[in-house]
Amino acid sequence: MIPRRNRLRVQLTLLYAIPFFATGAVLSSIPLFGAESTAPAGSAATQPEQHPPLETHGSLTSTAIALAVLTVLSLLVGWWVAGRFLRPLRTLTATAREISATNLDRRLGLADRKDEYGELGETLDDLFARLGMAFESQRRFVANASHELRTPLTAERALLQVALADPAADPEELRRACAEVLELGRRQERLIDALLTLASSEQGVERRLPFDLGALVSEAVDARRDEAAARGIRLTATVSAAPVVGDPNLVGSLVANLLDNALRHNVRGGRVEVGVGGGALSVGNDGPVVPADEVDGLFEPFRQMGGDRIGNTAGHGLGLAIVRAIANAHGAALTATPRRAGAGGLDITVTFPALGR
Structure with a gap:
């Protein structure tokens, strides 16, 4: 049984040694073939020798010895070359195992190498x-x-x-x-x-059913009109039929969290604009200014912007994290961009894959 640590080295040794041995064996056998195909001077070329001459016996012995030496030499050279080839890989493996077990902040530091090991x-x-x-x-x-x-x-x-x-x-x-x-x-x-x-x-989407994203969004918007009016926010929706495939319950949670986020993180007298078309859902609001470098952080769990937004204490800080998780589970593209400079607010668009993909 070959130890697991040396299996690749043995394979490389054989890969190097066998061609080297075969080439040497052919070269060593050429004189022997030449001796068997020649005849003594003055004899008929058509009459074969009944017994090989003593020189032929000597050639066979020399060839056998040469092949034996060549076999040992090819294996030793192959073993050495394989070890040299695998030494950086073993060092890399040992370092990677140490990093994974002790300190993920450490790096291998092979950026200077311009070969496969560096890659x-x-x-x-x-x-x-x-x-x-x-x-x-x-x-x-x-x-x-x-x-x-x-x-x-x-x-x-x-x-x-x-x-x-x-x-x-x-x-x-x-x-x-x-x-x-x-x-x-x-x-x-x-x-x-x-x-x-x-x-x-x-955990992903276990069942995928065809449904109309537009109808689902229209229902969610109608259910929040009273809340928008109580907060002094104008809620508008431009919705068209958008057949998509996915889990309607999860997509319903995505829509609900997007709308709740747009209402809670807004300013009094602001707007929430909802649009559906072509498998894309867009929700924009007029909240405070969102720095571009903080947009990605809003989709992390329990991340919220400043406390001057309406209803900030009513949220749980998981709304946009849920939106991102559901979008990823459906293979949907999620984009979020701050609104024009000085106006504040955020535009979020979720584009679901086309029906039939």
Whole structure:
């Protein structure tokens, strides 16, 4: 059984040694073939020799010895060449294993090499960088989720403790405390539902059904007109039929989160403009100015802009993260761009693949 560590080296050794041995064997056998095809001087060329001459026996012995030496030499040279060839690969493997186990911030540092090893090193460095970013994002997500879940619990406990510690509390005060506790509980339910939606959307789409994106958006817009009017926001929609394929429930969550985000993160007297056509959904709002370098960060979990937006405390910070996860699960293109300079707001467009793809 060849050790796993040396299997590739043995294969390369044979790959180098066999052609070298075959070439040497052919060259060593040429004199022998020449001796067998010649006849002694003065004899008839048509009469073959009954017994090989002594010189032929000597040639056979010499050839056999040469082939044996050539076999050993070809294997030794092949083994050495294979080791030299694989040495950088083993060093790279050992370093990559150490990086993955101890420190993802470290790099292989093979950018100076202009060969296949350098290309492999750059690829692994990019992989380590993405892994490091993913792990850091996961740590932030866990920390933020823990904070978001713990804050309502702390507030609930404080309300109940204050209400129970007051011996003179009347029924009205107790009812008010219970109402606040119930509201905090509903906030936790919304957060948990959002976390479940995010988790399910990141798992991909299990079923794909044809449906009309325009009809789904029109229903969601009509359900939010009263909220828009209460916030002093003008909600307009230009919707046409847009047949797409996907999970209607997940796409409904995408639409709902886009609209809720546009309403909550807006300014009083602002606008929300919704458009559907050709498999593309666009939602724009008139919120505060969004710096271009902060747009991508808005799609990270629990990332929100400044506290001067309407209803900022009502959100859970997962809306746009859910939008991105659902769009990725459907293979849809997601773009977000700040509106014209000085006007503020954000335009988000989700383009679903054409029907039949």
